[in-house]
Amino acid sequence: MNEIVEEAAQREEAGGSVPMVETVGLTKRYGGKTALRNVTLSIPQGKIVGLMGPNGSGKTTLIKILTGVLTGYEGTVHVNGRIPGACTKSIVSYLPDRLSLGRWMRVRDAVAYYSDFFIDFDRIKAMELIARLRLDPGMRFSQFSKGDCEKIQLVMAMSRAARLYVLDEPIGGVDPAARDVVLDTILTQYCENSTVLLSTHIIQDVERIFNSVIFLREGEVVLYDEVEAVREHRKKSVYDLFREVFKC
Amino acid sequence: MLTKMIKWDLRATYRKFTAVLVAFILLCMALPGVLFAVNPGAAQVYSMLTFSLGPTALYIVMIAFILQYYNTNLYGDEGYMTFTLPATGWRLLLSKMILALFWMLAAAVLIGLSVFTSIKIIESNSRLSSLFAPVWNFYRMDAAHWITFGALFLLGNIDCVLAAFFSITVSKLSVWRKGGIAMGFVTFVFIYIAQSLPALLWNGELRYVTETVSQSEAVQTMNMSVVCTVQHNLISLAVYAAVSIIVFWAAARLLDKTTSLK
Structure with missing residues (x-):
């Protein structure tokens, strides 16, 4: 599983930079409904990218495809130059929009679980973050609130030295007061030169951390631009532009 | 990777499966006593039924739990973790297969003991022995x-x-x-x-x-x-x-x- 990490490092040393995420003509259908329609995009390494759109716009579908939990699509998808599979999973840290760890687990079990399966997982960092968030490592997931479960999962995801972090609605279930803590955790813990793809529709709180944004509507990319360019050329914040683009 | 997967599968399931096995042991130990206290005359027959029908129930429950674990661990919310592990499909499947075999063999040991007890009950009663003679001959x-x-x-x-x-x-x-x-x-x-x-x-x-x-x-x-x-x-x-x-x-x-x- 190390080979893909080594391969990427070798490519970087050689000066060649492969996009971290590249999709060409990506289309995904659920029965008669098209969730993603001809999505073509390229996300370079070392960027924090916001994936935005209203409910049902295809954000989670795109994320699932990139992380390898959803197959059966048309078009091509590459993560660090490879088709999503067992190899890419070793360099992608995924935070799903639900509790994916067993409810029977204690927090310390979750740390041990990640330690066992991901060689890039930093156990000490995880325990420090858990302590900073004042979460009891001896408690089971079934005893935590939804927001606390999300925080623990975020800690797990961000304690990996991954090349791509895919975070699906990381602040969806946490209260406004805790959002800053969550965002700071993302900003301070992700590895330099890594790419972060973060989906959300709570834009005001997070737009400060993005380098670029992707707007999805009904499965199509309607905007993919640098945040600075949005502000300079359109004289709008991402939040205002989002409201304008997705006005009902 | 495979041994780690088996380890975590065992950790996820041992409470439920151990509870079922312990419940079966307790039932087999307690029921003959209760039956004897209620109706000494029919206790032997009912005990024999417990030791022969109980294993069937145990087997069905174990299989149901094994399949339920496979379904939830791969296709429930936990699947979002399982399918993002850097593991190939055959490793995921083999891990679940070995887990299933482990619990089924554990159940098989208890079932063997239960059937053995059932045989001993039959042998201790001449009327039951003659009744079950064709069955012994069959096996x-x-x-x-x-x-x-x-x-x-x-x-x-x-x-x-x-x-x-x-x-x-x-x-x-x-x-x-x-x-x-x-x-x-x-x-x-x-x-x-x-x-x-x-x-x-x-x-x-x-x-x-x-x-x-x-x-x-x-x-x-x-x-x-x-x-x-x-x-x-x-x-x-x-x-x-x-x-x-x-x-x-x-x-x-x-x-x-x-x-x-x-």
Whole structure:
């Protein structure tokens, strides 16, 4: 599983930079409904990218495809130059929009679980973050609130030295007061030169951390631009532009 | 990777499975005493029923939990973790397979003890002994038969669990839309019918018995070794082995290529 990490490092040393995420003509259908329609995009390494759109716009579908939990699509998808599979999973840290760890687990079990399966997982960092968030490592997931479960999962995801972090609605279930803590955790813990793809529709709180944004509507990319360019050329914040683009 | 997966599968399941096994042990230990206190006359008969019917119930519950764990760990919310582990489909499947075998063997040990107790109860009662004499005769076989039956039991369990795992995976394919459960059921039944055909077609010995021996004589001489000869068992073993390999390969491939979490 190390080979893909080594391969990427070798490519970087050689000066060649492969996009971290590249999709060409990506289309995904659920029965008669098209969730993603001809999505073509390229996300370079070392960027924090916001994936935005209203409910049902295809954000989670795109994320699932990139992380390898959803197959059966048309078009091509590459993560660090490879088709999503067992190899890419070793360099992608995924935070799903639900509790994916067993409810029977204690927090310390979750740390041990990640330690066992991901060689890039930093156990000490995880325990420090858990302590900073004042979460009891001896408690089971079934005893935590939804927001606390999300925080623990975020800690797990961000304690990996991954090349791509895919975070699906990381602040969806946490209260406004805790959002800053969550965002700071993302900003301070992700590895330099890594790419972060973060989906959300709570834009005001997070737009400060993005380098670029992707707007999805009904499965199509309607905007993919640098945040600075949005502000300079359109004289709008991402939040205002989002409201304008997705006005009902 | 595989050993770690088995370790975490065991950690996830040991509470539930141990509880079932302990409940079975307690039931088998407590019930004869209760029955004896209530009705000493019929206690032996009811105890014998407990020790022979209880294992069937235990087996069904264990299989149900094994399949439930496979379903939730791969296709429930936990699947979002399982399918993002850097592991191939065959490792995921083998881990679940070994877990299932471990718990089924644990249950088999208890079932063996239970059946042994049941036999001892029958032997201690002359009326029950004479009643069950044809059953003893039916199972009186040589070592070769018992060895092939043991192998058949083990491989049959592997084959059954793999067929069920494969059927669950088939039922999750997005192409079925709302008919997934029905398609999973059809897949399971199809595998079972298909793998039973070679053994059913090779039934010369049984036909010989039914054609040449009168009905009363047949009842007296009927023995498992006549119904299922060693050759018959070996054919079944070969078929089970072939089906297990094919189903394992197909299920692992589906896990790799057609994952579709909702």
